[in-house]
Amino acid sequence: MTAEKSGADILVEALSDLGVEVVFGYPGGAVLPIYDAIFKQTRIKHILVRHEQAATHAAEGYARSTGKPGVVLVTSGPGATNAVTGITDALMDSIPMIVITGQVPTALIGSDAFQEADTVGITRHCSKHNYLIKDPAKLGDTVHEAFHIATSGRPGPVVVDIPKDVQVATAKYKKPGAIQHKTYRPQIKADQSLIESAVEMLAAAERPVFYTGGGVINAGPAASQILRELARITGAPVTSTLMGLGAFPASSDQWLGMLGMHGTYEANLAMNKADLIIALGSRFDDRVTGRLDAFAPNARKVHVDIDRSSMNKTVHVDLPILADVGRAMEDMVRVWKARGHQKNDLSGWWAQITEWRAKKCLEYPASTKEIMPQEAIRKLWEATHKRNPIITTEVGQHQMWAAQHFHFEHPNKWLTSGGLGTMGYGLPAAIGAQMGNPNALVIDIAGEASIQMNIQELGTATQYRLPVKIFILNNEYMGMVRQWQELTYSSRYSESYSDALPDFVKLAEAYNWTGIRIDKPGELEAGIQAMLDAPGPVIVDCRVAKLANCFPMIPSGAAHTEMILQSDQVSGEMDDEAKALV
Amino acid sequence: MHIKQEQQERHTLAVIVDNEAGVLARIAGLFTARGYNIESLTVTDISEDDLISRITIVTSASAPMMEQIIAQLERLVPVHKVVDLTALGPHVERELALVKVAGAGDHRIEALRLADVYRARVVDATTTSFVFEVTGGSDKIDTFVSLMREVGLVEVARTGIVAISRGKDAA
Incomplete structure (x- = not known):
């Protein structure tokens, strides 16, 4: 028979069981019981920020650089609302983050109490999921479930709102086993026939491009390794979104640089002229595609992503593959090798790319007077x-x-x-x-x-x-x-x-x-x-x-082929259609 | 500059969800946040243990937007499944309305006669009013209500659409 513990102690123990080493936070009235529990232990280190928004970004930086989820602890009301920007940021960039917010006692919820804000209401659409915990007996399991949801599938921020009385009230806590969620089951493994189709398309392509994104980074260091292998065996060029930089080495001669609004000439032109685009953990963001009706007009498109809602959202793809991108790339490499495919002769394609590279689009006017x-x-x-x-x-x-x-x-x-x-x-x-x-x-x-x-x-x-x-x-x-x-x-x-x-x-x-x-x-x-x-x-x-x-720059609403390379190509005013675009 | 509108088609969706606090807000909010239409929305729990709710949503969207709506709904953690009944094929859609009509003389007699034609039941009556209960497709109810307008309509309450697929299988 395990003894009952306070909600605050359950929270700290659950975090510790989940391997949390660092929490970024800021104390306040509605989280005092949790801060007292933190004071009495040594396993979890608390980093006191100076503003709650910074706690969320610090947690993002921690998560993105270590691959572990970032944990935030803030008080009710302004503590929670200050965290909203960072929660939204983590949602947009798929960063695993757990945000613990204090809440006024359950009896005061809805009474416009001091430092009360409807945290679950405010964060409902800027978090991957959120919870208001009203029963300390459910606190431990909910925190474990929150970590499961934040870190699996397409990662994202999960908010756990804990009223002050739930932090003080007692219940039993037992570390749960592996979580089998009744509805949330992200698909990790791709359908084998889709992988085979993708490999055949790749083997037949004359002008293929890998268009990689933050999903490759989120899939872990092994995914970056397998991407290098996939590029090596196929010989295809690789470009990446802003979020995906580092998944493929910039020193590789297959690297085209970043694509999109401020991407390189060669990356954007390659996308425009490609006959096959393999999107890996990227989401056809407007900063990447430019004008949609002129985006990659000649390419068949394969899209590997763990989030089905990213597929066909802005760009129609020919072959959507729902899977963890790392696992899907492993499968592609295995099928490619098993079928004895050799590198295609891409010499014509590479000659074209070499021509585009010769533009030296990242050059800039030199100066001896001022620092460029x-x-x-x-x-x-x-x-x-x-x-x-x-x-x-x-x-x-x-x-x-x-x-x-x-x-x-x-x-x-x-x-x-x-x-x-x-x-x-x-x-x-x-x-x-x-x-x-x-x-x-x-x-x-x-x-x-x-x-x-x-x-x-x-x-x-x-x-x-x-x-x-x-x-x-x-x-x-x-x-x-x-x-x-x-x-x-x-x-x-x-x-x-x-x-x-x-x-x-x-x-x-x-x-x-x-x-x-x-x-x-x-x-x-x-x-x-x-x-x-x-x-x-x-x-x-x-x-x-x-x-x-x-520069280079693709103005809002322009096609990949309409890049501005230097200032002298810039006109002074744009029409209303262009002005209306972000 | 003018803002362009896209061609839209009406779909009826059945969304099976965990019956937990905030789930309706999650779904309704998703529609507003992403700029989707809701023409009708009904929700109630349907399982023996009260743990599962069925939400019926009628929405209008272009084909690609429809695919997005379903994918976005399925992404929500408490959603078990989403069924596009319109895409699935034959299904039954029904709505219930309570219609209050007040009047005397010919109007009163005409109201009763029309109610009979539309198989509306009288569920409340006074010497100066009736409340009719009518069920059917939305078109039928629209027509009934507009007829009642001519004979002394006071108030209407409608449930919104519920729908289920035809045949022996669950959707």
Whole structure:
């Protein structure tokens, strides 16, 4: 006969049973019993953030860099509503996350009590699933089920709302066995006949492309390995979405670079001219497809995904395969080899790709007077890539430049907010990644506008002695907004100037960080070296060319073949149809 | 610039769900969040142990959107299965309405006569009013209600559509 425990103790024990080592959170009235239970144990480390949104992004950074689920603990009302952005971010980018929210006591629910918010109502459509627990006897099983749902299938955030009286009331807890959910059963293994069809299509293709996404990363490191094998045996080129960078090594000669709005010329043209596209854990996002009626017009499309609702959502595919992408690729490799297929003669296709590559679409105008932001990223990559760093970003031009000019060889090293595009993601994500990878070099490539959205987290890194580096490409503009205004609104820079910026060096010092300013191209290498030499956290304020634009670019609503390669191709105003697109 | 509308088709869906708190909000919210129509929605528990509910949804959508609606519904954790009865083939759709009519003289007699034609039952009567209960397809009920409008319609309550496939098998 096991003794009864408080709901708070059950929660902590269940988390511990689930292998949770770190929780990112912020205390408040409705979670005091849980914080007291945390105080009395040593198995789970709590990281005190400075704002609940940062707790969610830190958990995302932890999850994305370790492959383990991120856990968040916040109070009711404002604690929960502040977490909503990060919950939505995790949903869009398929990040496994469990968010424990405190709630007012059950008797007060619905009475507009102090710090009451309808958390399950608010998070119903921005979480993969959510629960309001009214009975402490169900708490343990529900937490285990929440982890199962968050981490299996297409991963995502699950919210568990626990009223304060349920945290105090007692019940028995027993670690449950393997979860067999009555309705939720994601399909892991692909239908064999579909795999065989895909392999035959691949063997017959003259102009195939692998179009990979974040799903390959989510499927675990083995999936990235099998992708390399699949590419090797078929000889086909590989491109990836923003979320999938690192699944395939950028140093491979089969690598085309990222595709989509700020993707490479060769990747987008290859998609346009391909006769077969194999989409692997990617979802035909609007940033990838450009104008839908002109997307890959000549290609048959195979789509491997674990989420059926991602199939035929925006682009009709010829062969949808519902499966874990890693398992499906293993099956494809096995069938390919079993049937004795050899590499197709793709020499004509590769000759075409070589021609596109010769455009050197990522080149940028050089300058000796000011630092070109692309140059700064390249130098940062040169100085750090041997250390296999984890790179996080905020959102905007710097994010796209990082995606274009920082080259990734391994999965789980690139943490960025892709789907939701959340400014303020990078610093807390870096903190989470550093917690999960204490010995790694973790760099947040930031812009001066984005970094201010969660700048309070400097204190969190200081408190836990996390040596994260923030590399700000400071152009004194919300650069991507300004770029769109230049391209679409005849350079009417409405509210996109970053006025009244702080002195980032002094700000760093105020938080006991090291602050470094880089003003001129000649200082770049030494500045980066100084950042790497500093043992603790560093902010680098790298002052870059103010009006540089991020190219190549496919304007909203344009086709892959209508890429803008450099500024001189840019018109000043777009029509209403284009203006209405995001 | 003008916003374009797509060609839509009417479908009746049966959605079998766990009978748990918030499940209806999850489904109704999914429709609003993703911009799908709901023309009619009914829900009640159908199992002996009260653990399973059947939701009947009538929606209008283009063919690709219909595929999305079903996939999105199936993605919800408490959903057991979704059946597109319209795509499946022959099925029976029924609705029940309670129709209150007030009046005297010829209107009262005409109301009773029409009710008889439409096989509506009188479930409440006073010297100045009737409440009719009528079941059938939505078209029949629409017609009955519009006829009642001419003879003193006071109030209508409708259940919305429930539907089930024809033949011996469960959908």
